[in-house]
Amino acid sequence: MSEKDILIRAEGLSVGFKIGDGIFNKQILKAVDGINIEIERGSFFGIVGESGSGKTTLGRALLKAVPITGGEAFYKDDEVDLNLTHLEGPELKDYRKRAQLIFQDPYAALSPRMTVRDIIAEPLEVMGLTKSREETDERVREIAAKCRLNLEHLRRFPHAFSGGQRQRISIARALVSGPQFIVADESVAALDVSIQADVLNLLKQIQQEMGLTFMFISHDLSVVAHTCDHVAVMYLGRLVETAPTRQMFKGPRHPYTRALFSAIPSLDPDDRGTAQKLDGEIPSPTNQPPGCKFHTRCPHAEYQCMQEEPRLENPGDGHEVACHRWKELMDLVPA
Amino acid sequence: MSVLIEVENLTLQFRTDEGLITAVENVSFSLNKGEVMGLVGESGSGKSVTAKALMHLNAGNAVYSPQSKITLHTDDGPVDVLSLRKPSEMQVVRGGAISMIFQEPMASFAPAITIGKQMVEQLQLHGTMSKAKAKEISVEMLDRVGISDPSSRFNQYAFELSGGMRQRAMIAMALSTNPKLLIADEPTTALDVTIQAQVIDLMKDLVEEFHMGIIFITHDLGVVAQTADKVSVMYLGRLIEEGPVRPVIRDPKHPYTQGLLAALPKLDDLDAPLTPVPGDIPSPLERPPGCVFHTRCSKIVGDICTATQPVQLETEPEHRVACHIYGGDAA
Numbered sequence: 001m002s003e004k005d006i007l008i009r010a011e012g013l014s015v016g017f018k019i020g021d022g023i024f025n026k027q028i029l030k031a032v033d034g035i036n037i038e039i040e041r042g043s044f045f046g047i048v049g050e051s052g053s054g055k056t057t058l059g060r061a062l063l064k065a066v067p068i069t070g071g072e073a074f075y076k077d078d079e080v081d082l083n084l085t086h087l088e089g090p091e092l093k094d095y096r097k098r099a100q101l102i103f104q105d106p107y108a109a110l111s112p113r114m115t116v117r118d119i120i121a122e123p124l125e126v127m128g129l130t131k132s133r134e135e136t137d138e139r140v141r142e143i144a145a146k147c148r149l150n151l152e153h154l155r156r157f158p159h160a161f162s163g164g165q166r167q168r169i170s171i172a173r174a175l176v177s178g179p180q181f182i183v184a185d186e187s188v189a190a191l192d193v194s195i196q197a198d199v200l201n202l203l204k205q206i207q208q209e210m211g212l213t214f215m216f217i218s219h220d221l222s223v224v225a226h227t228c229d230h231v232a233v234m235y236l237g238r239l240v241e242t243a244p245t246r247q248m249f250k251g252p253r254h255p256y257t258r259a260l261f262s263a264i265p266s267l268d269p270d271d272r273g274t275a276q277k278l279d280g281e282i283p284s285p286t287n288q289p290p291g292c293k294f295h296t297r298c299p300h301a302e303y304q305c306m307q308e309e310p311r312l313e314n315p316g317d318g319h320e321v322a323c324h325r326w327k328e329l330m331d332l333v334p335a
Numbered sequence: 336m337s338v339l340i341e342v343e344n345l346t347l348q349f350r351t352d353e354g355l356i357t358a359v360e361n362v363s364f365s366l367n368k369g370e371v372m373g374l375v376g377e378s379g380s381g382k383s384v385t386a387k388a389l390m391h392l393n394a395g396n397a398v399y400s401p402q403s404k405i406t407l408h409t410d411d412g413p414v415d416v417l418s419l420r421k422p423s424e425m426q427v428v429r430g431g432a433i434s435m436i437f438q439e440p441m442a443s444f445a446p447a448i449t450i451g452k453q454m455v456e457q458l459q460l461h462g463t464m465s466k467a468k469a470k471e472i473s474v475e476m477l478d479r480v481g482i483s484d485p486s487s488r489f490n491q492y493a494f495e496l497s498g499g500m501r502q503r504a505m506i507a508m509a510l511s512t513n514p515k516l517l518i519a520d521e522p523t524t525a526l527d528v529t530i531q532a533q534v535i536d537l538m539k540d541l542v543e544e545f546h547m548g549i550i551f552i553t554h555d556l557g558v559v560a561q562t563a564d565k566v567s568v569m570y571l572g573r574l575i576e577e578g579p580v581r582p583v584i585r586d587p588k589h590p591y592t593q594g595l596l597a598a599l600p601k602l603d604d605l606d607a608p609l610t611p612v613p614g615d616i617p618s619p620l621e622r623p624p625g626c627v628f629h630t631r632c633s634k635i636v637g638d639i640c641t642a643t644q645p646v647q648l649e650t651e652p653e654h655r656v657a658c659h660i661y662g663g664d665a666a
Contacts, residue, residue, distance in 0.1 A: 006631075012565055050527040050528075050529065050530075051527055053590065108439070135399075162615040162616065163378070163615075163617055165615065186522065191598060192377035192378055192616075193377070193554060193555075193556075193595055193598050194377055194595055194598050194611060194612035194616075195377075195596060195611065195614075195615065196598065197598040197600070197609035197610060197611035198611035198613075200600075200609055201608075219527060220600075221528070221602070222599070222600040222601065222602050223600050225600065225605055225606060226600040226609060227603055230400060245348045246605065249602065249605065259529060260528060260529065261602075263528040263529045263531065263532040263534070264396070264528060264557065264602065265531070265555065265557030265558050265560065265561040266557060266560060266561065266582060267534070267556060267557050267560050267596075267599070267601070268560060268584075269560045269563075269581050269584060270581075272561055276451075277529075277532055277533060277536065278529040278532070278533075279533075280498075281497050281499050282527075310624060311565075
């Protein structure tokens, strides 16, 4: 393979929100802090982390749904090469059809007053991508068929559908403008297990057929393990570990990733209580600890961890980790 | 072990504009003291409605069939829950012998009243306890569920606590009345995995300490495997499989239970394809005749599946399944 085909690249990407009012009470909440990632074209890139880790904000920043306040992000496909940081006007409009979002809650994401056909057609009409109603209808039917919705479904309103079907409608709406990059934010979290597998299989199939690039945001590690080629773990706005999925699941290096893995409830009733438990909760982003952000909960934290923030290091095998002690821990505490 | 609660032939319908909707049909089970039962099923399976029936807590349009019977064994003898009529009578079960924890702790606490005031209020409601005593018990309970600095948390509002802390406070509140039966409706679903692990641990400790029965409602089979002694699986208002946790998880008999397990992404085999249970759970307005699962079942044995309801059969001790594959004719 020649040079890697990178669709999305972030360099030191940060997103901060101003909070507090008044002159003396101005604070910046750093939701995403200095993230470097490269998302290869045609890949399924997973972002994992607890609530408050900044995974959703990262996804939104890459979609230009929240302003990027630091660092830079780039998008490059066959037609355009965009710097997302200061994107505006017609270029931003153009980017909107190339990058789309699938929401978590299919009950809240669809307007109850629109038919399924109108829901799916709306992006085409708003962006002016089709010239006639016939063209719109044809495009809607085509994309609906891909998401296993038939003509009968298109005439109905969302309330007539179950969770799985609604999520398929959301997917069709996201795909109709022909995007290259899709952010799926907890897209199966609200679904029942029996339906979840169906939606995951559909996403995979669409991605392969249409050659799309997915950023899949989830808190569910087993779902990520089954769908993504590459995983990045976030904690308090930082990237703490990133690797190809198999490599990560075979040997997680960061103590946080390890704790996350062992916290998944095992299906074996005789395997109770073997998990290494993590005490406490993720600190508030307005009151971040110094040094390594994870040291307040890390069972292996030392003096250095409280003083100095570890950088993401790449030992040469594509499995990057931000921890001062990961090497000793790999020998000390086998995963 | 002594029986704590018995449910016999529970059938529950709701009167709606579109007609009578069957939410629970002919469900029977029992729970012993100190036992944890996992109640599993997807949305619309009737698991929450069943749990609420135990406290006679369903809405006014609920219609119980005359055969339905729920017996709670308290220290003062058995109580026929469904025969209770007046709110004052129902206090025996509501907040007295039975407590409930809900999925969304933020929605369960009043936002404008401190956690402590709510805890004291419910304690005083159930007896002639003095305010000081109620406060003492509440703070002690908050401490017991692992909330640091309980006496200052006592004066805080729900929004000031994080998700995990809120769920702990909810548990503390539910346990402070010293219930015999705790119903936990998806208590960890809204929590992160690391916090979920903490809450599961806490609940296990509490069962041992207080020796109460727990009904744990969840859709997560991993959580069931980690907590429950026995499992009941519901689908569209019917109990389709029940038994001790090991045989049900390791060797499920009903095609639906098998499907649920196959649909779970497993970490030890990343190459295994994800197999969804085909189709969607039917609307309760269009209950399929015969076996309620036949519209999604891949193992239909013949016309019998679409025509007659299967009865429960015991395939091994304590492990019962309602499916025509294992023979047995309709009742």
